[in-house]
Amino acid sequence: MSRLPISLPSALRKVAGIAVTVTAALLLAAPPAVAHPMPHSVLLLDVHETSVTAELDLPVDDFSRASGIDLTDSTAATLTKRTPAIRTYLAAHLRPTTLQGKAWTVAFGDVALSRTQQTSTGLYRELTVQATLTAPSGGDTRHFNLGYDAVIHQVVTHTALVSIRQDWAAGHVAGENAATQVGVIRINSRTMKVTPLTINLENGSVWSGTYAMFRLGATHILEGTDHLLFLLILLLPAPLSAARNRWQGLANTRTTIHRVARTTLAFTVGHSLALAMSAFGHLDIPAQPVEVFIAISILVGAVHAIRPLFPGREAVVAGVFGLGHGLAFSLVLAEMNLSSTQLALSLAGFNLGIEGMQLLLVLLALPSLIALSRLPRHATLRNTCAALTAGAALGWLLDRLGVPNPVARAADSAGAHTSQLFLVLVTAAVLSALLTLTVRRRGRAVTGAGHEPGPPRTPVLTARGVNKASQQGG
Structure with a gap:
């Protein structure tokens, strides 16, 4: 048998050497590797x-x-x-x-x-x-x-x-x-x-677009922390009566409901008019002045909740400030470049969405507002809510004037927790309604037990649920 010209170990070494050389040449000739996929x-x-x-x-x-x-x-x-x-x-x-x-x-x-x-x-x-x-x-x-x-x-x-x-x-x-x-x-x-x-x-279809705008309007008011906060802070003193530049005494339930309805309706009319005029008039309004105006409106509402600035005229103020909020709503429509027909239908759908969600939230908040005003320390609770609202308004005001701050960021982030907010409002409304009914039943039971009826008094909720006359100042 003839001998091989090269031994097996030598052949393996040569093959390995060739493989290493080729691999090195390919790596050296290749373009540099990238750390991330290329963007598209x-x-x-x-x-x-x-x-x-x-x-x-x-x-x-x-x-x-x-x-x-x-x-x-x-x-x-x-x-x-x-x-x-x-x-x-x-x-x-x-x-x-x-x-x-x-x-x-x-x-x-x-x-x-x-x-x-x-x-x-x-x-x-x-x-x-x-x-x-x-x-x-x-x-x-x-x-x-x-x-x-x-x-x-x-x-x-x-x-x-x-x-x-x-x-x-x-x-x-x-x-x-x-x-x-x-x-x-x-x-x-x-x-x-x-x-x-x-x-x-x-x-x-036109109905698909209109319904989409209805959903957008409802979402906008629910996630628009500033719009919702302005309306709620303006309604906070609705169950109270003012005298000598202070909140003193309580209004009856019927008067409270009428005030809430008038204020809500005025706010609706104000922002609906501004929304329509801005959309159809193609008004080119800068966003910053509108946003600053909204922050100021919330600040004024917060101060009013602490000390009455315009008692009995909340509806007028809500209508005036509602004009500014309507201009902010119109910025959403202005970015869509819709035809006249689509704009008219969008305006109707968007406005109905805003009003529907706004009405639902007010109805959920109303029992809590009435119950809160009848608690022994309602002045402290009201002033605390108003102070927090004023702080948020000041944060927004500075942010919209070009001074970013953590207060504004925290207030804006509240709009991302709409499910939790809705759950809190529903729970508070149910508890407030149950508490009010319980106190009224106890009051009737006491009256039916033979107590002489005294002069008309406004019931106040105490820790024991006993009716008391309240002239607690704000």
């Missing part, structure tokens, strides 16, 4: 009757590589100079058409740079571009082809996620739901082409 582009679409507005969120590094427009070190000044080039590039790569192939009109708006992050990507710079896609005559904004290959035509691993942010006719309104993804645009690995994405939305 995002297209957010707002569907209207005759047009679709789009927000394009593009990673700066990939955009610069694909377009040849260097934005890696751009500032606001340099971005302004490069905006025409950015729009020209995107115009060549954003081509919506009807299903029959008829081109839409595309107009680009604001361009901005920011820092953001996606899941597992870490922080990165993002280019945001606003665009309006207008359908041709006979075109359908619910069924069309979205031709888009910006960045993807050069960076073949890049993808673009397309989502619907607002679709009023389908009951999907911005601010109520998260955006709904409808497709992904990427390069076809076999043909190396980017196929247009077909947008095929379900048929909408």
